[in-house]
Amino acid sequence: MSPSTAAIFVGPILAVDAAVSRAIHTAAKPFLPPFLLLFLEISADFRFSFPVSLSLLLSPPLRSFLVPFLLGLLFDLIFVGLVKLIFRRARPAYNHPSMSAAVSADHYSFPSGHASRVFFVAASVHFFSAVVKAPMVGPTYSFLDGWIRDHNDGVVKGEVVVAVWIWATLTAISRILLGRHYVLDVAAGACLGILEALFALRFLRFDELIFGRT
Numbered sequence: 001m002s003p004s005t006a007a008i009f010v011g012p013i014l015a016v017d018a019a020v021s022r023a024i025h026t027a028a029k030p031f032l033p034p035f036l037l038l039f040l041e042i043s044a045d046f047r048f049s050f051p052v053s054l055s056l057l058l059s060p061p062l063r064s065f066l067v068p069f070l071l072g073l074l075f076d077l078i079f080v081g082l083v084k085l086i087f088r089r090a091r092p093a094y095n096h097p098s099m100s101a102a103v104s105a106d107h108y109s110f111p112s113g114h115a116s117r118v119f120f121v122a123a124s125v126h127f128f129s130a131v132v133k134a135p136m137v138g139p140t141y142s143f144l145d146g147w148i149r150d151h152n153d154g155v156v157k158g159e160v161v162v163a164v165w166i167w168a169t170l171t172a173i174s175r176i177l178l179g180r181h182y183v184l185d186v187a188a189g190a191c192l193g194i195l196e197a198l199f200a201l202r203f204l205r206f207d208e209l210i211f212g213r214t
Contacts, residue, residue, distance in 0.1 A: 018092070021176055021182040024183070025092070025094060036174075037178045040167075041174065041180075043167070043171065044171045046113075049121070065124070065128045068128075072196055072197065072204060076193065077113070077117075079196070080111060080116050080189070084106075084108040084109075085108070089108055089110040089185070090108065091107065091180065091181070092109070092179045092181070109182060110188065111188035111192055112180070112185040112188070114175055114189070115189030115190045116189035116193040117193060118167065118168035118171045119168050119172065119189070119191075119197075121168060122165045123194045125160070126164075127197055172189070
């Protein structure tokens with residue numbers, strides 16, 4: 001398919017996407033405080049989420065989750081950056097002026113890196129929660145375990161999984177409301193994040209090599 005032919009098919013889709021995204025942004029803007037949207041943005045920023053993820057080292061039973069999780073976050077950062085440089089879709093003209101681009105790829109819109117990151121986190125917690133089982137007593141117990149793991153069977157608490165999914169969904173939606181991204185950017189980022197979590201679960205499990213058997 002030639003570039004001109006592709007433009008014929010893709011152009012109308014992007015135009016509808018831009019119109020719908022602007023309508024959502026305009027309708028929601030008077031009702032939502034910017035500080036709340038910016039708080040969600042900061043909470044999902046790689047420069048914040050990556051160091052926070054290192055706190056999993058405080059819980060030895062969760063270290064099997066740490067390796068694929070951190071590698072997945074790095075993979076997401078690199079892959080999304082490359083895709084942005086390939087498509088080079090400009091961000092909405094009404095983008096909130098508070099945005100600060102960390103790298104040149106951040107000037108582009110497709111896909112949403114925040115959406116891919118938060119859905120990677122949510123899907124990872126969901127997929128890994130069933131396999132993190134260890135007693136809540138003994139030398140491997142830490143204060144972090146009491147927050148996120150069930151005291152009876154040691155699995156990650158269901159309410160923690162639900163809370164992470166809610167945070168991911170709200171953060172992804174906030175990207176449209178802030179004017180950072182179009183709807184398709186966010187949808188593509190969310191799907192990408194879930195696929196990355198599946199990839200990390202299947203191919204990035206090097207915990208036994210690094211920490212030994214736990």
